[in-house]
Amino acid sequence: MISLHGLTKEYPGGVRAVDALDLEIADGEFFALLGPSGCGKTTLLRTIAGLETATAGRVTIGGTEVTGLPPGRRDVAMVFQDYALFPHMDVTTNIAYPLRIRKVPRAEREAKAAETASRLSLSELLARRPGQLSGGQQQRVALARAIACHPRAFLFDEPLSNLDARMRLEARTFLKRLQRELAVTTVFVTHDQGEALAMADRIAVMSAGRIMQVGTPAEVFQRPANTFVASFIGSTPMNLLPGVVRDGALHVAGAVLPRPDGVADGEEVVYGLRPEYMDLAEGEHADGFAGKVSVVENLGTAYLVTLDCGEHLVQAVVPEDAEPAPGAAACAVPRHRRALVYRDGELVTP
Amino acid sequence: MSTDAAGLGRGRAVGFMVPALVLIGVFLVFPALWTIYLGLTDFRLTGLAAADPKFVGAENYTAALGDERFHTSLWLTVQFVLGSAVIGQAGLGFAIAWALRDRSGPVRRVVEGLVLLAWILPSSVVAFLWIALLDGDQGTLNALLRTDGFAWLLDHPMASIVLFNTWRGTAFSMMLYGAALESVPPSHLETARLAGASAFQQLRDVVFPRIRGHMLTNLLLISLWTFNDFTAFQLTAGGPEGRSEILPVYIYNVALNGGKLGFGAAVSFLVLLINLVLALVYLRLLRGRRGVAA
Ligand SMILES: Nc1ncnc2c1ncn2[C@@H]1O[C@H](COP(=O)(O)OP(=O)(O)OP(=O)(O)O)[C@@H](O)[C@H]1O
């Protein structure tokens, strides 16, 4: 288990990369840190590892407070984006390196390296140098090195980002299965939300050194706790339209919708709905957003249609063969049950 | 058909080469051959043999190889190179570069500035400074240590010139190692740190393997420079009683002070051979590394 209490990291020069952060990561959990570039994911991971010293707050790993301990005594293994394999050592020596530092006898550590390597299908490559391996193989060697020393936690900093799109999908599945088998607490940094949603047990969405929401992928995807998470998560950005509650109805971008639960008359709110939950209809609908089709984007098996509704743009995803022509008049009808309402940036829909 | 990439043709290619070859011939090959020739004569600075040097065969060489003073001088040179170049300059240079590696701001600039200053000052100036520092009667060091009247240059001439040359030449190693350390990826050092590696283990497993080429190149250059360095002459002139007479000083003393130019030329040629062997050994080591890396 990893717990963080009020963890803060301020770089010289005054950048607060991690800002008074509290977090509990359960034993054996696959935990993803997700957020836009520069939000402090790497810094948080490095502070957990001990590669950066915390400015304030505490880090506890497996019940032991490690805030003041050097990285080597925290019993964690990290996989870097560039894998950090030692070029002058062969695969066996690389995998066995942490064991060598722990003074495990040579025969024992080589056996351990061979065993770990075979688990990751690297047995054929044991005598090679990192320079003679493909990117995917190097990534597996880096994983093997992390696994071989049985740490209390794995820390991964975008380990898949150097792989091509196809390899990345394979590695995802592979990594997730491996983590299940080993049941070692894992913190995984990524800025790819697809990766986080696919692999993690829980996700923390970060922004500017703070955590905006922690939850399972389903929670984070279906009920973003605030407008930041709502606009960040999802392959197509969520429609977030300002509206006002008046006379028991919600007035948004020219549409009059039933008053959602949790808001009272006279309140200004933001109405959120994923484009996937908008249906495109022809003609006028009182509870729909009428507008003119301005852009049609091909998503492969569907189309993302952008409607120009006067002041606002509304997006809807329509199935293949149903896409309207640009310039045509259309109406986007929301599925009310999926709608989320935010007041002052926070979710109020129960 | 011409096979040269530039398409010059043989004639014009030779034409372009000739000026360079002539310069090399006049300023490098000819003096070397002349040294060999002189080494085979009894050429002297003054007297009869100056006007009419006679061919004496290998006599100078056998004399030099049998000369006690030459042996001592060679041994002192080895001490000088190992002490001031390999241990002093390379060791200290690396230590400074390592200590400053992720430091920035005033500390780094001041240290680098001081070290560089020792390197860029003219040798006559620094020699004077060191004599003033180490002088027995009025020396700064004695004033600092309250060891009045202690003649450092007379009592510890070798230690003095080793220290002097270390101070003088550390800048080069520091700069070279500083640049080399930049090429060590931080993630490699951090991986070692996470595994629990000590500073020594980080150096052994991550840093040295990565900068081995830089280290060998640096050692080759500073060894050769130190082997041929004459600045120490300005501190001790080889004395007292030849106790700091390294080879370049020895050659100067026998050839110009002693007037035996032929003998001096023979010793010079021997020094040239030693340098050549030194360079070949380093190059072999360097090539060995390439072979491994490939
Ligand atoms: N060594 C440093 N010194 C000063 N500021 C730093 C340092 N490292 C990072 N920062 C700053 O801290 C903030 C967080 O950086 P961090 O590397 O943790 O972001 P990240 O979320 O990992 O981004 P990315 O997805 O691009 O990797 C950024 O504003 C960055 O400029």
Ligand SMILES: [Mg+2]
């Ligand atoms: Mg990062």
